[in-house]
Amino acid sequence: MTEPLDVAGLQRRLVEFAAARDWQPYHTPKNLAAALSVEASELLEIFQWLTPEESARVMSDPGAAHRVTDEVADVLAYLLQLCATLGIDPLAALAAKIDRNERRFPVPGSGGSAEA
Numbered sequence: 001m002t003e004p005l006d007v008a009g010l011q012r013r014l015v016e017f018a019a020a021r022d023w024q025p026y027h028t029p030k031n032l033a034a035a036l037s038v039e040a041s042e043l044l045e046i047f048q049w050l051t052p053e054e055s056a057r058v059m060s061d062p063g064a065a066h067r068v069t070d071e072v073a074d075v076l077a078y079l080l081q082l083c084a085t086l087g088i089d090p091l092a093a094l095a096a097k098i099d100r101n102e103r104r105f106p107v108p109g110s111g112g113s114a115e116a
Contacts, residue, residue: 007091011084014077029085036078043071 018027046067047055059065083090 007080011080014081015084018081027081027085029082032078032082032085036075036082039071039074039078043068043075046071 018024046064047058050058058068080090082088083093
C-alpha cells in the first residue's frame with residue numbers, strides 16, 4: 001500500500017528506495033545537485049524550440065504531457081533527496097523565500113520599496 005502523498009512520506013520512500021539498492025554512497029549533495037540540474041535540463045529540452053503558444057499547449061499532447069510529467073517527477077525526486085540529505089525542510093524553505101520576495105517585491109502602488 002502506498003503512503004499518503006506528503007513531502008515527508010515521499011522523502012522516506014525515496015530514501016528507502018535508494019537504501020534498498022545501496023545507492024546512498026552516490027547520493028552526496030554534489031551528485032544530487034548535479035542530477036537535479038540534468039533532470040531540469042531534460043525538462044527544458046521538451047520546450048526548447050516551441051513557441052510560447054506551443055509551450056502553453058504542451059499538456060494537450062498526450063505524448064508530450066507524459067514526458068513533461070516524468071521530467072517534473074525526476075526534478076522533484078532529486079530536489080527532495082537533496083533536501084533530505086542536507087536537512088532542509090523544502091516547504092519551510094519555500095515559505096521563507098516567498099516571505100522574503102513579498103518584502104523585496106511589494107505590490108505596485110502599495111507604498112513599499114522593491115529594494116532589498
